[in-house]
Amino acid sequence: MTELRHRILLHAYVTEKSMDEMERLNKLEFMVDRRATRADVKRAVEQLYQCKVKKVNTRIVQSGKIATVSFAKGFSAEDVGGRAGVF
Numbered sequence: 001m002t003e004l005r006h007r008i009l010l011h012a013y014v015t016e017k018s019m020d021e022m023e024r025l026n027k028l029e030f031m032v033d034r035r036a037t038r039a040d041v042k043r044a045v046e047q048l049y050q051c052k053v054k055k056v057n058t059r060i061v062q063s064g065k066i067a068t069v070s071f072a073k074g075f076s077a078e079d080v081g082g083r084a085g086v087f
Contacts, residue, residue, distance in 0.1 A: 008036045008044040012084040013066050019086075022077045027070050028084065032058070034065045041067045049083055051075040 013029040021027040032041055038056040045053050052072035059066050071077050081087065 008033050008040050009048065010064070012081065012086045014086055021068075022081055022086070025070070026075075026077045027068055028077045028081055028086070030067050030069065030084075031063075032065050032067045034060070036065065036067070038067070041069065045069055045080075049080045051080055 010031040010033065013031050015029075018027075018029040021029075030041070030045070036044075036058075038058055041056045041058070042053045045051065045056075052075050053069055054072045055070040057068045057070075059068075069077075071080065
């Protein structure tokens with residue numbers, strides 16, 4: 001199961017906008033496998049980072065698929081970002 005989570009979440013997607021959303025809106029962005037559904041991304045983030053995800057939005061860009069993950073109250077995007085290698 002661990003291998004599956006790592007295949008879904010490729011890496012954290014860090015831009016100036018995503019860093020601002022992390023601080024203000026408690027959100028993180030990840031590059032994900034194009035075949036991954038929102039439910040797959042939610043399950044992978046919750047299991048890999050031991051947190052609770054409120055919502056997942058996805059979008060397709062030229063370089064791949066990006067998932068924006070909103071965290072539930074009590075879980076900090078900055079803490080998860082630190083574990084995901086954002087800093």
